Amino acid sequence: MTTLALAENRLRQFLALAKPRVVSLIVFCAVIGMFLATPGFPPAGIVLAATVGIALVAGAAAAINCLVEQKIDAVMQRTRSRPLPRGEITSMQTLAFAALVGGLGLWLLFRYVNPLTMWLTLATFVGYAIVYTIVLKPATPQNIVIGGASGAMPPVLGWAAVANDVGPEALLLFLIIFAWTPPHFWALALYRTQDYAKAGLPMLPVTHGPQYTRLQIVLYTFALVAVSMMPFAIRMSGLLYLVSAVALGGVFLGYAIRLYFRYSDDLARATFRYSIVYLAAIFSALLVDHYWK
Numbered sequence: 001m002t003t004l005a006l007a008e009n010r011l012r013q014f015l016a017l018a019k020p021r022v023v024s025l026i027v028f029c030a031v032i033g034m035f036l037a038t039p040g041f042p043p044a045g046i047v048l049a050a051t052v053g054i055a056l057v058a059g060a061a062a063a064i065n066c067l068v069e070q071k072i073d074a075v076m077q078r079t080r081s082r083p084l085p086r087g088e089i090t091s092m093q094t095l096a097f098a099a100l101v102g103g104l105g106l107w108l109l110f111r112y113v114n115p116l117t118m119w120l121t122l123a124t125f126v127g128y129a130i131v132y133t134i135v136l137k138p139a140t141p142q143n144i145v146i147g148g149a150s151g152a153m154p155p156v157l158g159w160a161a162v163a164n165d166v167g168p169e170a171l172l173l174f175l176i177i178f179a180w181t182p183p184h185f186w187a188l189a190l191y192r193t194q195d196y197a198k199a200g201l202p203m204l205p206v207t208h209g210p211q212y213t214r215l216q217i218v219l220y221t222f223a224l225v226a227v228s229m230m231p232f233a234i235r236m237s238g239l240l241y242l243v244s245a246v247a248l249g250g251v252f253l254g255y256a257i258r259l260y261f262r263y264s265d266d267l268a269r270a271t272f273r274y275s276i277v278y279l280a281a282i283f284s285a286l287l288v289d290h291y292w293k
Contacts, residue, residue, distance in 0.1 A: 013083040014097055017066050018059030025276065026058045026154045027051055032283040033158025033173055036236075036290055042162040049112035050161035054154065056105030057121050063098040064129035067091055069137075076195040109161075117161045124153040138200075141207040148181035155283070169236050172227075173286075177279065179224040183217045183256060184275035190214070191265040191272075214260040217271075221256040225249035228282060237289045244285035252278050 031051055034042050066073065066084050070091070073079035083089040089097075102125060109118040127150030136143040155173035160166055189196060189203045190210055196203040205213045228245040231237040255271040 013088050016083050017063040017089065017094060017097060018101070019062035019066075020059075022062060023055055023058045025279070026151075027055045028280060029173075029177065029283055030054045030154040030158035030161075032287050033155030033170065034162045035158075035287055036155075036169065036173070037159040037162040037167075046113060046161055049108050050117060050158065053105045053108035053113060053117075054121060054157055054161075056101050056108070057125050058154075060098040060102030060105065061125045061129040063094055063101070065133045067094045067098070068129075068133050072199045072201065075199050076192075078192060078195060113161045114164050116164055116166075117157055120153065120160055120166075121157055124150050124157065127153070138202070141202045141204045143202070144185045144204075145182050148178050148185075151181055152177035168234070169231075172230055172234070172236065173283075175227050175230070176224070176282070179220060179227045180275065180279055182220040183224065183252070184272065184279070186213050186217050186220075187259070187268050187272040187275060190259075190263070191268040210263065214256075214263060218253075218256045218260050221249075221253050225253060231286065237286055238292065240292050241285050241289035244289075245282060248278050248282050248285070 031047065034047055034050060066082055069079075070082075070084040073082050074085035079085070084091070084094060106118050106122060109121055128147070132143065132147030132150055136147045140146070152174045155177070156166055156170045159170035159173070163170075186204055189205050190213055193203070193205040193210065197206045204216065225245075228249055229242070232239075232242040232245070252274065255267070255274055259267055259271050
């Protein structure tokens, strides 16, 4: 293998540590927050610096997650092909990568955005990489509910990057993702229950059984639909968003109710996939409505 090929392979391994698909959704929600924070268009320089900075810190948090959970990842079918369990990258290399990438991201945010966004992003990093990954995930089946707070921060970070404050509208965006996280993740956990049991993780389907988990998905989806109406209720958005939220939420509820009464692994996979579509679509609807004249 040539030197160039080796370098490209190593780059792919480090990129895999950063979980680019997860980070892309994080960055997407952050960017939407940036545009919703101002009645016009945010400064391009702020958008660029904030996007890159948030992406780098999110990638560093993902790498720390991989580092802490490498033994767990090795026994789970979904994660055993990651670079650390395969021995392609060492723990020290992962730690150095996370420190370099995360440090660069925080510096960009402090230097070219504002200190508030940097500190909020650092708090989000600690919430995910330490509080959720190290403390909550192995300790309680409510890990994803409590730890979901860090995952709900991206639009708040984007809002803070442009407005240099955290208004009630930003907290509402946070609340939408916070309510979305449990049904999204528990749909995945349902068809990966054996994986989590084998790894010794107290995920809800493992500790309380699949039927209880399916009920919680229904209840949290109802809560999500209710929360998604709030931007319209406080006049943050208009009729276009309301129609979109009702339609998207109705489909999500349909998936959740069918999952409860007629469970199958295929339906759980479809529910999980739709949940990702739902989040992207509802934030897109907020953005379009924001500029709709």
